[in-house]
Amino acid sequence: MTERTTYLLVDGENIDATLGQSVLGRRPEPHERPRWNVLLDFAEQEWQQDAKGLFFLAVQETLPMSFVQALLAMGYTPVPLQGEGKVVDIAIQRTADALRHRAADVMLVSHDSDFAPQMEALADGSRRVGIVGFAEFMASSLRAVPGVESFDLEYDVAAFKSRLPRVRVIPIDEFDPMQFL
Template identity: 60%
Template structure:
């Protein structure tokens, strides 16, 4: 049996929530329940899911409570530091995607960022099963063009405790009027 490596771009998800969903910094109870993600992917692809959560630790400190919570949920925190002009989380994920080319693991990226498209395309050429998790309406066009398995963090994974104030196109077959009548 194989495994799924889940690469979480926490900065990107947090920024998307803050900028595009809430228009403010999300409160702790409005952030994803990350343990639901690996459980969902393990069930969906019928193999263990290993979560790597990339953190920017360039200021020399780590969010200790959050790191402890990640460890308790079975994630492997990846605290990276670098120069002020480096996008350390992006570079770390790109380095990991490049390292995965020579491995047999399936890969799921949790991000909306098109900067990862070339790295994912290289894995796709190797016949790897690939997935993308986030909010479908915010996936980069470059990521959408890869035709990956996509999972919505709210609708598919059910990673939130309460419905998010998202406005998006709803396929009529998926429309549930009760969601709007609360």
């Protein structure tokens, strides 16, 4: 690994909501959620450098200690937030703004268009910038940022133990009829 770092900014609520509402049509069971350790490993392997995972989560009253401990065990830094408004979005936006002044690469794990201005500012040619999520639910404003690499959480990252019930456009070079038989 090189001395440069990839910062993996995880909007866990956005991923969980998209998985539940748009992919499964119900609240995900624990075994259906992404394997976050696989995502962190993917970031390191994909860009061949150390990755620092920052997992942003909104906390109502009490800290979800079992989840926080699991994140710590996987190598993430949990960022529990509390306050008015979209605290996770605000914190990720501020973090992305602060990263503009670091020689570091950034992968955003979210579908949210609220982050498009920060991703555009980061994609200045001095760093690698990526977005990770379900390709078919990615905000068009995120996909439109020039120079940003896109990674599908299921197909590129392989963050799930089993196939999800998704309908997606399949590039013909990836088409496997056995998946439909």
